[in-house]
Amino acid sequence: MTPFRLFLSLLLIISSVAVAQARTVWVDDKVYLPVRTGAGSQFRIIENAVSGTRMEVLETGDGYTRVRTSKGNEGWVASQYLSNQPIAEDRLQQATRDLETARAELAQAREQLNAVTSERDELESAESNLSSRSRQLQTELERIKNIAADSINLERRNRELLEDNQKLRNDLEVLTAENERLEAGKESDFMLLGAGLVFAGVLLALLVPMLKPTRKTDNWA
Template identity: 60%
Template sequence: MLRSGEGNQFRILDSLKSGTRLEVLQEGENSGYTKVRTQDGQEGWVLSRYLSNQPIARDRLAATQKKLEQTESALKEARDQLQSLRQQRDELASSEQSLQSRAGKLSSELDRIKEVSSNALTLDRRNRELQESNQQLKKEVEVLTAENERLEAKKESDFMLLGAGLVGLGVLIAIVLPWLKPTRKTDNWA
């Protein structure tokens, strides 16, 4: 109750509801009353024991409930975010395992490539040696083929010469042999 003076004997100016904001103007001496001003500018006296620096319990409860709702909403968001982060973590773990497996395969492939490449110089040298050897063998085959053809031609010419020599010998024998043979004298008159 807002009164016109310090005490119950003064008239009531307004009936104040619990939680009404008041501006303290003056505290009474030993009367237990405080002079206040309402938000609409009305001034009067109120028992000091009804005044509080804190909001009333109903307002504090409403503020606490609102804060609780906000906290629950933030908690729900945090849980959703945690679930999302767990899924991302699981995906990353799976991806990491895949990458580690691939890295192992690539490492094995790299080792094999290193081994092959270390033999590459030896293989290249051996390849050049085999190519040179192949070239020499081709030259030898060409030489032997030419020699074989020459020998075939010589064989034919030798055969022809032998045949000609035998024919010549046969003719010579046919001519000389009758001369060498003693001839008998025969009488043609008989």
């Protein structure tokens, strides 16, 4: 093997090893922003603010901004590292929280929908039962009306019978009085007849002796 070929083989082997050892990496977004006592890198650092830290702007200068941190420290930071909106990680976390909240609300809405659907089914069942009960009550009402009508007819018939009975009682009283009068008249007639018979008997008793022939006295004796 010639030296050139040997060199080429070694180069290929080294390249293969380098490719085999290659990997993908990302830049860490955890950036620490120094808060200094003055507007410049020569001033002392009083706090290292991590990326995403909320700050209150107190004063704006040339390339630096005077701020108050969440810890209450006041100092200067480089304006180029400040943003008017939260960092992407915070926005992603907020979006994730919003998504979780939306999912929870969706699950709650589904539960409420299921509850409303179940309640609707119960109401429909109750309505069906009420309709059936209403029909039964309507039938019962018709029966009661018929009974009431029969009762009214019976009451009217009863009144008519009572009136007829009262009329019969009145007629009976009249007939009884007439019968008593006739009975009294018969007794009077019987008494008169009896008196007449007695008088006739007495009269006959008086007349019969007078009608007998008198026996003549026998003078020849």
